[in-house]
Amino acid sequence: MISISLCMITKNEEKCIDNCLKSVCDIVDELIIVDTGSTDSTIEIVKKYSDKVYNFQWINDFSAARNYSFSLATKEYILWLDSDDILSEEDRLKLLELKDSLDKSVDFVGMMYDYSFDDTGKCTYSFRRNRLVKNFKGFYWDCFMHERLNVWGNWKDYNIHITHTRKHDNNERNIENFRKKMLENYYLNPRETYYYGGELYAGGYYDDAIRVLEDFLTRDYDDNYDKVNALTRLADCYSVKGEYNKAIDSCIKSFKYEIPRAEICYKLASYFQHLKRYNEAIFWFKTTLSLKSSTDGNLMVVDDGWIDYLPHQQLCCCYYEIGDIESSNKHNELAARFIPNNPYVIQNRKLFNSLGYNLKS
Known part of the structure; x- marks a missing residue:
């Protein structure tokens, strides 16, 4: 059986943090909570589950906070979740099974993230993320927003679904974070540029989204999946503007990659x-x-x-x-x-x- 540290970063999550921790606290062996400045009852709720609560001065960098949380873990593997994530009873049992049976030669485990749902509760959007990673391997987070966990070595996919419970993303907050970072003369890498374009699209800033996404597509970047998504968002932007021939061109260009x-x-x-x-x-x-x-x-x-x-x-x-x-x-x-x-x-x-x-x- 492996031992697991749960590493989380939080800020003003009193509405959802209890459900998250309740769904996983009896499975993991250690709870590491890094708070980035809560002013509500988040910390009081967390302390019902763990005394390993740490403060981290917010520097507009999610990766920095996540890397700090990972640095505090002492167990063999690290599981990371967000405060608005939960495990269903079925997936709790699967995680327990994985904990008992995982071959320790496995460096990281992919799980599905059920992100959005229709009015009937049916999942409409789900994607794979590396959720359980071996500690002390030097795995690290980069990108200050929409952060990415960098892993390598032996991997395994497991049929565990993490359920996202927040109803809406805060696009305006995310766009503001991008703009603040750029005012600090921060240079967006290709992946950050891609996500900035996506946030602009979701926020209704279609002309800005077109400019940023077109810039992204000129960058040296080897993830064809993101390139296809960028072209799809470009098509959506052009469609909203009534520029259907440009929307058609964007769709057809995506066939080059996938x-x-x-x-x-x-x-x-x-x-x-x-x-x-x-x-x-x-x-x-x-x-x-x-x-x-x-x-x-x-x-x-x-x-x-x-x-x-x-x-x-x-x-x-x-x-x-x-x-x-x-x-x-x-x-x-x-x-x-x-x-x-x-x-x-x-x-x-x-x-x-x-x-x-x-x-x-």
């Missing part, structure tokens, strides 16, 4: 649809239906329920525009298989019935 993703093909189809180039839109909507949304299960899983419905709905519209009513009706009924009570499906069915079509089975 096999086309279903979600990118869907975007591409929608841009052609906006330009009333319906035959091209039909091609890409059909391509969407033939693909899966996840290109690498170790990196990202995107909920693909929408792929079953939306392309058919849009194919219904496109075929109607080119006068192929039979195909339009067919795709409306295919959409109905997935969301039968959708108001668009019902409205379209009434239209097709009035035109003498009734393919409902």
Whole structure:
């Protein structure tokens, strides 16, 4: 059995820290909490679970705080979590099993991070992160925001899911942190530039996001996955601005780095649809239906329920525009298989019935 130090950094997390620690405190052997300036009851809550609470003067650098927390760990392995993360009972049992069975030649373990959910509680966005790492190996964090844990050696993926519980990210706070850092003459590395562009996009600063993401794409950077995401965000920015030809170009450029993703093909189809180039839109909507949304299960899983419905709905519209009513009706009924009570499906069915079509089975 391995021993585990849980290392966390906190600041004003009184609303969620108790649930986090409650879900994991009886599994780990040591709780290391580094607080960066809480003014609420975070520290009082934490002290119910551990007396190893340390203060760290905030210097606008998440990596610095995380590296400090790692430096305090004394056990064989380090598990890191954020205050708004929890383990379900099923995943608690899996972590206990891993603790009991992990081969000590393994240097780091990847787990899935279930990051966002729909209104029914179904996970819609999940990706892999290195969560459990061997101590005393020199592993370290870099990038002052959206920090990255640098690891090497033997690795293992394990089917444990960490659940993120915070509902919204604070884009304005994150953008302000980036701007403050740059005012200090800090030079953003390529990865930080990529994330800055993403924050600008999420905050609605589309022109600034375009400038930053285009700069990122000129950098010497070997992560094709981030390049594809940057191009996808560029396409989104151009789409919001109504510049659909530029959005199309961004999508097509992403194919240089990775096999086309279903979600990118869907975007591409929608841009052609906006330009009333319906035959091209039909091609890409059909391509969407033939693909899966996840290109690498170790990196990202995107909920693909929408792929079953939306392309058919849009194919219904496109075929109607080119006068192929039979195909339009067919795709409306295919959409109905997935969301039968959708108001668009019902409205379209009434239209097709009035035109003498009734393919409902």
